[in-house]
Amino acid sequence: MKGGVKLLAVCLCLAVATVVVAEDPYFHYVWNVTYGTASPLGVPQQVILINGQFPGPNINSTSNNNIIVNVFNNLDEPFLLTWNGIQHRKNSWQDGTAGTMCPIPPGKNFTYHFQPKDQIGSYFYYPTTAMHRAAGAFGGLRVNSRLLIPVPYADPEDDYTILINDWYTKSHTQLKKFLDSGRTIGRPDGILINGKAGKGDGSDQPLFTLKQGKTYRVRICNVGLKASLNFRIQNHKMKLVEMEGSHVLQNDYDSLDVHVGQCFGVLVTANQEPKDYYMVASTRFLKNALTTTGLLRYEGGKGPASSQLPAAPVGWAWSLNQFRSFRWNLTASAARPNPQGSYHYGKINITRTIKLVNTQGKIDGKLRYALSGVSHTDPETPLKLAEYFGVVDKVFKYDSISDNPTSDQIKNIKIEPNVLNITHRNFIEIVFENHERSVQSWHLDGYSFFAVAVEPGTWTPEKRKNYNLLDAVSRHTVQVYPKCWAAILLTFDNCGMWNIRSENSERRYLGQQLYASVLSPEKSLRDEYNMPESSLQCGLVKDKPKINPYAGA
Structure with missing residues (x-):
């Protein structure tokens, strides 16, 4: 009997040990990046393919999965990918921006x-x-819930990714030459849905097929260069359930404004007459709108889609009101087994306010864009590597912009690396102020933030009374309408070098971005990982031996 008890105890210990050492699953991908030829708008042009695909392959993951992507660059110039919205906890080494890698x-x-x-x-x-x-070279990346964590809706029949974007018939090299010469790239030539421009005459092959009465999850991402896009589906409502990694209150929408860099998750129920229907994407805030379509087909349906397309909304005030309707779902589970709303961000004291004012001007006759008077340029030595190897004084200086810039500082644009020195775990307010007539879209790597307000006019501390301090959506991208401001709140608890950028590619390329440096005060692996052995080195640190400055917890 005693032997049986002893054997049982040994078995239990082994079982516990197995649970403790078990790792999260690993998923391996090998991607070959090459040039190819495609005709998205009917004009043959050079495109960038991943494993021969345009757009690139979708990654279908689950939270806590380890994603391994081996990228082979077969182009004739350097190349990097960023994983837009993935937070890379303690690991800006994987961020895929010029400031980190x-x-x-x-x-x-x-x-x-x-x-x-x-x-x-x-x-x-x-x-x-x-x-x-x-x-x-863009594609969808979905993160599903583990079985342990329930989501606030029934399992859909299927899960579809829709990538919408503006498109130019000029090559990427020609567009770069325009910007390098001091010119703008101008307005786009068309709009694509999953790499295709619909003919709109019923002859297109359906992008998706639906079963009558079934509900589908549809993920809509604007992967374009500069245009805000409105997305809608003929005769169908879209129930918004998720936005950039957060569950939201489930309101129904006829159409959604999706600004550059943003992603929405909606539920669509096939509850209409079985036939074809158009998905429609069109530009917003352009004088002459560009529109394209993609076909949805009901299984066994009869009849073409109606040529009468649903109209897009008019004006940015409509879009602002839609933004105000987005609310965090405080009762839904987060990625961990606790409610999203258990984090009471509205009760935390703000320790620093940073106002970022976007401007444009000319330097030596060439167009540049700036934030609070500094137009960022990437040094040959990535900022993160300069910090890691102790050569900051040879590469950049911190806080070259003021937290509350004067009008003279904003107007007198200078070109240099733009790096904020952020204290670890400080709760910070960032205000994006837009004095221009165009809509801006801003993204922060490494974090989600609470988008607490977007309002017309100029920001002052008194405007905090308009903040949503209860259920603003936790997200990573926020739009700022013409002559408006937007405020975000977040705790900078993720050590690393993180990019704050305009999602307008033209503006980002010409300097409208900066980096937030969040250093580990104790140089501990609890705060940040050491530089991976596989990391590339360049610039001043190209031949330096790798070091491991961070100690174990």
């Missing part, structure tokens, strides 16, 4: 390793080097 040289490869934690939702990836985004 050396680009992958032609003919070489780099293996990304990242783990999407606490982020059930819809995302995408795209290239950050040169103007490569104008040629493709």
Whole structure:
């Protein structure tokens, strides 16, 4: 009997040990990045393919999965991918921006390793080097919930990703030459849905097929260069359930404004007459709107889609009102087994306010864009590597912009690396102020933030009384309408070098971005990982031996 008890105890210990050492699943991908030819708008042009695909392959993941992507650069110039919205906890080494990584040289490869934690939702990836985004190499990235964590809706019949974007018939190299010469790239030539422009005459092949009475999850991402887009489906409502990794209150919408860099997750029920229907994407805030269609087909349906397309809304005030209707779902589970709303951000004291004012001007006769008077330029040595190897004084200086810039500072644009020095775990307010007539879209890598307000006019501290301090959506991208401001709140608890950028590729390329440096005060692996052995080195640190400055917890 005693022997049986002893055997049982040993078995239990082994079972516990097995649970403790078990790792989260690993998923491996090998991507070959090449040039190819496609005709998205009927004109043959050079595009960038991933494994021969345009757009690139979708990544279908679950929270806590380890994603390994070995990227082989077969282009004739350096290349990088960023995983838009994935937070890379303690790991800006995988962020895929010029401030954090050396680009992958032609003919070489780099293996990304990242783990999407606490982020059930819809995302995408795209290239950050040169103007490569104008040629493709973008694709969807979904993070599903683990079985342990319930989502606030029934399992859909299927899950579809819809990538919408503006498109130019000029090559990415030609667009880059325009910008390098001081010119704008101008207005786009057309709109694409999943890499295609619909003919709108019923002859297109359906992008998706639906079963009568079934409900589908549809993820809509604007992966374009500069245009805000409105998305709608003929005769169908869209129930918004998720936005950039957060569950939201489930309101029905006839159409959604999706600004550059943003992703929405909606439910669509096939509850109409079985036939064809158009999905419609069109530009917003352009004088002469561009529109395209994609076909939905009911299984066994009879009859073509109506040629009468649903109209897009008019004006930015409509879009602002839609933004105000978005609310965090405080009762839904987060990626961990606790409610989203258990984090009471509205009760935390603000320790620093940073106002970022977007401007444009000319330097030596060439167009540049800036934030609070500084137009960012990427040094040859990535900012993160300069910090890591202790050569900051040879590469950049911190806080070259003021937290509350004067009008003179904003007007007198200078070109240099733009890096904010942020204290670890400080709760910070960032205000994006837009004095221009165009809609801006801003993104922060490494974090989700609470978009507490978007309002007309100029920001002052008194405007805080208009903040939503209860259920603003936790997200990573926010739009700012003409002559308006937007305020976001967040705790900078993720150590690393993180990009704050305009999602307008033209503006980002010409300097409208900066980096937030969040250093580990104790140099501990609890706060940040050491530089991976596989990381590339370039610039001043190209031949320096790798170091491991962070100690274990």
